[in-house]
Each structure stands twice: as C-alpha cells, then as structure tokens.
Amino acid sequence: MAIETSTGLLGVFPVGSRLNERQRVEVGGCDLIELAAEYGTPAYVVAEDDLRARARRFVAAAHSATGAPMSVVFASKAFPCIAVLEVLAEEGLWCDVASGGELYLALRAGFAPGRIVMHGNAKSEDELRAALEHRVGLIVIDNFDEIRRLEELVAGRDAAPQPVLIRVTPDVRGDTHAKISTGQANSKFGFSLADVQPALDRIAAIGGLSLRGIHAHIGSQLLDLEPFRRSAAQLGQLGPFATWDLGGGLGVAYLCEQQPPTIEQYVDALAQAAREHLGEHSQLLIEPGRALTAPSAVTIYTVQVVKHNVSTWVAVDGGMSDNLRPMLYSAVYEAHVADRIGGSTECVLAGKHCESGDVLVAKAILDDPRVGDVVVTPVTGAYTYAMANNYNGVPRPPVIFCSGGQARVVERRETFEDMAARSVT
Numbered sequence: 001m002a003i004e005t006s007t008g009l010l011g012v013f014p015v016g017s018r019l020n021e022r023q024r025v026e027v028g029g030c031d032l033i034e035l036a037a038e039y040g041t042p043a044y045v046v047a048e049d050d051l052r053a054r055a056r057r058f059v060a061a062a063h064s065a066t067g068a069p070m071s072v073v074f075a076s077k078a079f080p081c082i083a084v085l086e087v088l089a090e091e092g093l094w095c096d097v098a099s100g101g102e103l104y105l106a107l108r109a110g111f112a113p114g115r116i117v118m119h120g121n122a123k124s125e126d127e128l129r130a131a132l133e134h135r136v137g138l139i140v141i142d143n144f145d146e147i148r149r150l151e152e153l154v155a156g157r158d159a160a161p162q163p164v165l166i167r168v169t170p171d172v173r174g175d176t177h178a179k180i181s182t183g184q185a186n187s188k189f190g191f192s193l194a195d196v197q198p199a200l201d202r203i204a205a206i207g208g209l210s211l212r213g214i215h216a217h218i219g220s221q222l223l224d225l226e227p228f229r230r231s232a233a234q235l236g237q238l239g240p241f242a243t244w245d246l247g248g249g250l251g252v253a254y255l256c257e258q259q260p261p262t263i264e265q266y267v268d269a270l271a272q273a274a275r276e277h278l279g280e281h282s283q284l285l286i287e288p289g290r291a292l293t294a295p296s297a298v299t300i301y302t303v304q305v306v307k308h309n310v311s312t313w314v315a316v317d318g319g320m321s322d323n324l325r326p327m328l329y330s331a332v333y334e335a336h337v338a339d340r341i342g343g344s345t346e347c348v349l350a351g352k353h354c355e356s357g358d359v360l361v362a363k364a365i366l367d368d369p370r371v372g373d374v375v376v377t378p379v380t381g382a383y384t385y386a387m388a389n390n391y392n393g394v395p396r397p398p399v400i401f402c403s404g405g406q407a408r409v410v411e412r413r414e415t416f417e418d419m420a421a422r423s424v425t
C-alpha cells in the first residue's frame with residue numbers, strides 16, 4: 001500500500017511523488033491524470049530527478065567504497081532509451097551493451113567508447129567487428145567460439161590490443177526466478193569454472209587481445225547480498241587479475257513490503273567482498289540495470305472495461321505489449337487509480353491483448369475502479385520499454401520525462417505508419 005505523508009507519497013513511487021490538492025498522484029511534479037489527457041495512454045512516465053539521484057547514489061557509493069576504483073556500468077538493456085542513456089552518460093556512468101543495436105544507442109547517447117562494455121553470449125562477427133572498430137573499453141568473451149571469431153578479426157590488425165574479460169559462471173545460485181538466474185553451472189552464459197584455464201591460455205596466445213580479468217553476473221532481482229559475496233569468494237579462487245566485473249542483479253521493491261538492500265549497502269558489500277577475496281586489483285566494475293532505472297518510472301493506463309464474473313476484471317489500454325514481465329516471469333506490481341489511492345476492491349488488472357495470460361496484476365487492490373479512470377503501475381523503469389512490442393498492432397508507448405512540474409516527451413508514441421514503415425510491398 002502506498003501511504004501519503006508530509007514528505008510525499010511513500011512506498012514504491014519515485015522519490016518526490018505526492019498527492020496534490022486534487023488528491024491526484026504527481027510524479028516529478030506532474031499530475032498523472034493531466035499527463036494522460038495531454039499525451040494519451042499507455043505511457044511511461046520517468047521522474048528524471050529520481051533517475052539522476054539513483055545514478056548519483058551509485059557513483060557516490062562506488063567512490064567512497066575504499067580500495068580499488070569502482071566504475072558503475074549501466075546495463076542498458078534495462079531501459080535502452082536514448083534520453084535515459086544520455087542522463088546516465090552525463091552522470092558519469094559507463095554502459096553495458098549486449099548487441100550491435102545497444103552499442104549504436106550507447107554511442108548515440110554520448111558514452112565514450114572507452115566506457116562501453118560489450119557483452120553477449122552469441123555475438124555475431126559484425127557485432128564484434130563494430131566493438132573492435134569503435135575501440136570499446138572491454139569485450140566480455142563468453143565462449144570458445146567467440147575466442148576463435150575474435151582471433152580471426154584481430155589477426156594482422158594494426159591497433160592496440162583489445163582489452164577483454166572472460167565471463168565465468170561461478171556456480172552460485174541467487175534466490176530469484178529461474179528465467180533470470182544466470183550464475184548456475186549449466187548456463188547458456190559464460191565459461192564454467194573448469195573451462196576458465198583453457199580459455200585464459202587460448203586468449204593469452206592471441207596478440208591482438210589483452211586479457212584484463214574476469215566477469216560474472218549471477219542473476220537479477222536479488223534481494224539478498226549473500227549470493228554476491230559467495231560469487232566473489234568463488235571468483236577469488238581463479239587467481240589475481242587486474243580487473244573484476246561483478247555484474248549486476250541488485251533487486252528493487254515492486255511491492256511496499258519488499259525490502260531490498262539499499263544501493264549503498266550493495267556497493268559496500270561488493271567492495272568489502274572484493275577486498276576479502278579478489279586480491280590486489282586495479283579496477284572493479286559493477287553493472288546495475290534494474291536498480292538504476294526501475295523505481296524511477298511508472299506506467300499510466302486508462303481503464304476501458306470493468307466487468308464482474310468470478311472476479312472483477314479491470315481491462316486497460318495496454319498490457320503485454322508495454323510490460324511483458326508479469327507474463328514472462330510472473331513479476332508482481334502494485335496498481336492504483338491515479339486519483340483514488342488505496343481502496344479495497346480486489347480486481348484482476350488485465351491488458352487488451354488476445355491472450356488469457358495478458359494480466360498485468362493478478363491481485364490488484366483498487367478503489368472502486370470505473371471506465372475512464374487512469375490507473376498507474378509503479379516501478380516500471382526496467383525491462384518494460386525494453387521488451388515493448390506491437391502485439392495486436394498496438395503502437396509502443398511514449399516515454400515522458402517529468403521534473404519540477406515540467407513534462408517533456410523524450411520518445412514519441414509509435415504510429416500506425418511506423419508499424420507499416422518496413423513493409424516493402
């Protein structure tokens with residue numbers, strides 16, 4: 001439940017959200033019902049100040065954690081919108097990309113190539129070539145086939161050796177959904193512990209590559225710091241390296257009752273684990289995605305239908321085309337009527353798509369929802385926009401930045417013409 005206090009709307013809304021005199025939710029000083037009227041729904045609404053504040057907290061925590069310098073690398077797949085990337089580039093972060101397209105967006109947003117880290121478990125030759133040509137800071141090698149592909153690409157190349165890491169699966173399981181767990185031994189990502197030495201030997205023999213160290217990412221939406229410590233302890237056994245990239249994965253509260261570690265607790269725990277387990281090193285990287293952007297945004301919808309059978313069904317004008325997470329991995333969200341926070345009507349908040357599984361919130365508690373109401377789901381700033389699609393011919397929503405009462409469309413709503421633009425008939 002969200003609670004109104006003198007300092008604003010508590011709970012899982014972006015920092016600075018509040019109820020205004022009309023009892024409507026304001027995010028970044030903008031009334032959500034007015035935003036809906038002006039820009040239409042569904043729409044992603046980003047509290048720009050909250051986003052910047054989260055970036056600054058990560059950078060400040062990384063700076064004050066003693067030991068080796070720690071770089072904060074935004075996992076851009078969480079919210080690959082140029083305006084979001086621009087904010088994070090301005091705040092001094094690095095950027096993770098996992099495809100040629102993400103590399104393109106990161107460069108467009110102004111990240112220095114030397115601050116870009118290239119990931120991917122199945123990078124194509126073109127993607128690797130682009131990473132080499134732009135001289136990205138690090139390429140994280142995932143498998144033996146990629147070593148061979150890189151060897152061919154750097155052969156005879158007249159350039160400084162490309163710094164690389166190798167991705168290792170430390171066989172640590174975080175307590176999260178199987179579909180976002182990545183650190184187990186039988187993973188599609190990375191080298192198993194047994195393959196690390198042969199991989200290092202192969203890379204050492206390639207003059208055009210400069211091996212800097214080890215990367216591991218154990219999973220996502222982790223609400224406990226222990227798996228991160230176990231991962232660092234496992235990695236430490238691999239011996240000393242100049243660079244360690246400890247991945248991302250810090251969880252966020254989607255519901256008020258969830259209690260994730262704070263950004264500062266997480267960064268301190270990793271710095272401490274690095275001191276304890278990773279020996280002398282010169283560079284430490286962390287790669288938050290979700291914890292940087294998820295809490296900074298909300299999605300607004302308009303109720304189209306309220307119907308009662310066994311349940312009360314509240315159907316809105318979006319769904320799995322703008323937020324696939326509930327369908328993909330049973331993700332949970334809160335929902336509120338934007339001018340009647342609270343309430344006691346248990347409903348199923350459903351989308352408009354032709355799938356029974358298109359349910360955004362299976363158990364939403366709303367205040368007497370009616371057709372035309374604006375409904376808001378908080379904490380939609382990660383893996384929503386990124387996974388948006390045109391199922392049922394629904395145009396993808398706009399992204400609206402709000403700050404100090406000013407709204408600014410940073411990505412317009414897709415049009416029907418956009419959807420036809422690639423047709424060659």
Ligand SMILES: *Cc1c(COP(=O)(O)O)cnc(C)c1O
Pocket residue numbers: 075077078096119217219220221247248249250287288289290291
């Ligand atoms: C997805 C991913 C991240 C970010 O994960 P979050 O849970 O969003 O913090 C970081 N590193 C790699 C390699 C990833 O694949």
